[in-house]
Amino acid sequence: MYSTDLRTDKEKKSADQQILDDAELWDTFQARIDNGDTIEAKDAMPEKYRQTLTRQISQHAHSEIIGQLPEGNWVTRAPTLKRKLILLAKIQDEAGHGLYLYSAAETLGRSRDDMVADLLSGKAKYSTIFNYPTPTWADIGTIGWLVDGAAIVNQIPLCRCSYGPYARAMVRVCKEESFHQRQGYEIVTTLARGSAEQKAMAQDSLNRFWWPSLMMFGPSDSASTHSSQNMKWNIKRHSNDELRQRFIDATIPQAEFLGLTIPDPDLKWNEERGSYDHGDIDWDEFWAVIKDGGICGKDRIQARRAAAKDGVWVRAAAEAYAAKQSAKEQVA
């Protein structure tokens, strides 16, 4: 997930101005893409392609790492031993995805340290969904069900994207996300079939996470200026609205099955389209969260900065120890 271009128009323009590739490279490169070739790390590629992917993959990696935090909020309070174990394993998977994706991004020439520095300075973006709080246990279920569900819809086409290292990473990530989505839905199912209090908890969580989950697919097509180039390069295969619709159509029957209500009074089945019509998404809220971090953005970055700060002396110690060991070996 989390591959939507979240830069403001100003940021995009300034990045574009820096890129002046020769036309010949663009043409031969496009021919390869049109031919269905997979682009590998050492292949020639337009600088714009490299930049777009570096931004997208690193943003995806940041989202996985930041995404540990809202769920981590419930690790020590998970209601049963089994739930605690599953949640720990899930968060561990996400940290693994983060590392895997940073490695994929590194094949494009930027170091993980640089990318993480951008995250910690606030320069790099990550999915806005993780700036929403998780006040109740039901949110752990909802995140698995909706957030990981949306991630899967978005990521499955990426398994066939033109950049090999990213496509291969996505294959593995999707397999694990599918497990995450099922365990989330199972938590929500248990709540929906539980006491009135538990059902209310599930409904409240759905109310809070529904719209932010729809925003995960990014701005609507009419407002998304960069989609067409990414489609030409086979980085993106479907438009934001197309993917969003796919997610909505898949999720509504799941909510109905549980007797939960989607918090959208305008939602109705459109016989002609064979799809659901939905109400307007509050894009002002979306852009506001991108700009100010919403409820939890500052806390998320503070938590990662604190972890990074704790890492400084640990890394220094590991390096000093390694140097001492290699000096000893040389003497021997």
Add this chain to the structure above:
Amino acid sequence: MSVAEKYIGAKTPSKPETIYMLRLADNTLILGQRLSEMCGHAPEMELDIALTNISLDLIGQAKLLFEHILTLEDLAPNADVLAMTRPLEQYTNCLFVAQPNVDFAHIMLKQYLFSTMQKLQYEALLESRDETLAAIAEKSLKEIAYHIRFAKTWLLRLGDGTEESRTRMADALDCLWRFTGEMFVRDAGLADAVNAGLSTDFTQHYDGWTLEVESVFTEAGGLTPPETARMIMGGHQGQHDDNLGHILADMQFMQRSYPGLKW
């Protein structure tokens, strides 16, 4: 009887076997819970995964033990109620495992000292009269071997790394050492378990353990345990320090807030 009265507080174990196993389960549960606090906050992303992994192992071991205890004595309707609803004084983990994370030096030293003890404690269960317990011990020992390897590597790196890391490790040793004696105390709980054929007396290896960990301290930048006039104890008897109540406030939050529900 209300649901709350019915579910809050499992019964106190009365058999030597269940008393001893509850102690083992509480040890790994509380240490696993402590480690899980680091999830998303460890000093490196790779370390985050490693600490979560150890936490998963420890809580998994606790789960197996709680489930097995319930087959021997009807203390609670399920393992979650047994693990998560007892009043503080009924938890019988040693004080050592509840000590705060503080920093990565504390975390690694605590893990190393606990896991090297746990190895001896669980090897003493391999010939147990209780075959299920022996099987749990055998499975756990594979995990413990990894925990020791991981923690020892970091103990050496931090002890023999920079001045700062050595100072932090020395501070950790100064804080934690006084709680290590309780892990090896041969109290009535252990003696009864030995008499019942549940375990051999692993505390006979205390001197060997001390020599082993001290040799690692020496290798780790010449660390030495502090002079300790006496070891601090009480956890096995349910007499806890300031830490456990806070751990339970988190761990028991859902079971206490919504007693008797399925999750």
